[in-house]
Amino acid sequence: MSLLGQAALAMWWDMAPEVRPEFEDWHSHEHFPERMSVPGFLRGTRWTSASESPGIFVLYELAAHETLSSPAYVARLNAPTPWSTKMMPHHRNMVRAQCHVLESAGSSVARHMLTVRFSAPAAAAGDVQARLKTFIGALVSRPGLTGAHVLRHRAPELALTTEQKIRPVPDAAADWVFLVCGYDVTVLTGVVTSSMSEELSSAGVAPGYASGLYSLSHSATPRDVG
Numbered sequence: 001m002s003l004l005g006q007a008a009l010a011m012w013w014d015m016a017p018e019v020r021p022e023f024e025d026w027h028s029h030e031h032f033p034e035r036m037s038v039p040g041f042l043r044g045t046r047w048t049s050a051s052e053s054p055g056i057f058v059l060y061e062l063a064a065h066e067t068l069s070s071p072a073y074v075a076r077l078n079a080p081t082p083w084s085t086k087m088m089p090h091h092r093n094m095v096r097a098q099c100h101v102l103e104s105a106g107s108s109v110a111r112h113m114l115t116v117r118f119s120a121p122a123a124a125a126g127d128v129q130a131r132l133k134t135f136i137g138a139l140v141s142r143p144g145l146t147g148a149h150v151l152r153h154r155a156p157e158l159a160l161t162t163e164q165k166i167r168p169v170p171d172a173a174a175d176w177v178f179l180v181c182g183y184d185v186t187v188l189t190g191v192v193t194s195s196m197s198e199e200l201s202s203a204g205v206a207p208g209y210a211s212g213l214y215s216l217s218h219s220a221t222p223r224d225v226g
Contacts, residue, residue: 002104002105002106002107002108002147002149003061003101003104003108003149004042004043004061004063004108005040005042005061005062005063005064005067005101006062006063006064006065006100006101007061007062007063007064007065007067007068007098007099007100007101008059008060008061008062008097008099008101008149008151008177009058009059009060009062009068009096009097009098009099010057010058010059010060010096010097010099010115010151010174010177010179011057011058011059011094011095011096011097012055012056012057012093012094012095012115012117012174012212013055013056013091013092013093013094013095014053014054014055014056014092014093015054015056015090015091015092016054016090016092017054019087019090020054022087023087023090024217024218026083026084026087027046027087027218028046028218030081030083030084031084032044032046032218032220032225033220033225033226034076034081035060035076036220036221036222036224036225036226037222037225037226038067038070038072038073038076039063039067039070039072040062040063040064040066040067040070040072040073041060041061041062041063041067041073041222042061042062042063042221042222043060043061043108043109043219043220043221044058044059044060044061044219044220044221045058045059045108045109045113045216045218045219045220046058046216046217046218046219047059047113047214047215047216047217048214048215048217049212049213049214049215050112050185050213050214050215051213053212055212055214056214057113057115057212057214059108059113059179061108065098065099065100065154065156066156068098068156069156069157069158074158074161077161077162077163077164078161078162078163079162080162080163080166084163085166088163088166088167089166089167089168091167091168092168092169093169093172094167094169094171094172095117095171095172095173095174096171096172096173096174097117097151097153097173097174097175097177098153098154098155098156099151099152099153099154099177100151100152100154101149101150101151102129102132102133102150102151102152103129103132103133103136103148103149103150104136104147104148104149104150105136105137105139105140105147105148105149106136106139106140106145106146106147106148106181107146107147107181108147108149108179108181109181109216109219110146110147110181110182110183110216111182111183111215111216112181112182112183112184112185112188112213112214112215112216113179113180113181113213113214113215113216114179114180114181114182114188114189114191114192114211114212114213114214115177115178115179115211115212115213115214116177116178116179116180116192116196116209116210116211117174117175117176117177117178117209117210117211118174118175118176118178118200118205118208118209118210119175119176119205120175120176120203120204120205121204124203124204124205125152127203127204128176128200128203128204128205129150129152131199131202131203132150132178132199132203133150135148135196135199136148136149136150136180139180139191142187143184143187144182144183144184144186144187144188145180145181145182145184145187145188145191146181146182146183147179147180147181147182148178148179148180148181149178149179149180150176150177150178150179151176151177151178151179152175152176152177153173153174153175153176153177155173174210178196185213188213189213192211
């Protein structure tokens with residue numbers, strides 16, 4: 001697979017503009033190194049909205065889904081640093097997807113990332129995955145695009161963590177996640193406005209999915225920050 005590992009943690013939220021400079025400092029210089037020190041965390045990338053919205057998207061690539069419930073990771077979640085405790089309440093409208101990587105092709109880091117979140121009936125899961133597998137095979141060779149990935153959320157059985165408790169509202173979740181990365185914003189936008197819509201509709205997915213376009217802000221592996 002092109003994503004590093006067999007699992008991923010995908011998160012979306014927004015933040016007030018006046019908090020953004022400190023957030024980026026904290027996230028780059030404390031939070032990423034902390035997360036990358038957890039065994040099983042292979043790479044983290046942070047993206048910011050390519051539009052005027054205050055949206056942020058973060059993707060952690062993981063060795064296995066069990067990393068999300070590992071003692072080392074849970075210990076971090078339940079013992080946030082003072083700086084983390086200060087910043088967590090500023091994460092607004094948090095959506096977290098703790099995912100298995102179902103399909104992955106091409107690269108996972110590029111100038112821009114299109115994210116699509118949607119739900120599908122359990123009975124349609126096989127059809128959704130099969131259609132998207134074929135779809136991403138065609139996408140990755142398209143001019144302007146470099147990679148595409150299909151993730152599906154499955155929450156580990158964990159009690160509410162300290163980090164979750166200090167955020168202002170409970171985290172929402174995403175059922176399915178479709179990611180497309182590339183270097184041409186126009187081509188990425190076209191994926192969700194035309195061909196992506198047709199694929200989801202054909203698989204029985206109801207309208208109402210959430211999409212966003214983001215630009216790369218920072219990327220790190222354990223070796224980069226160790």
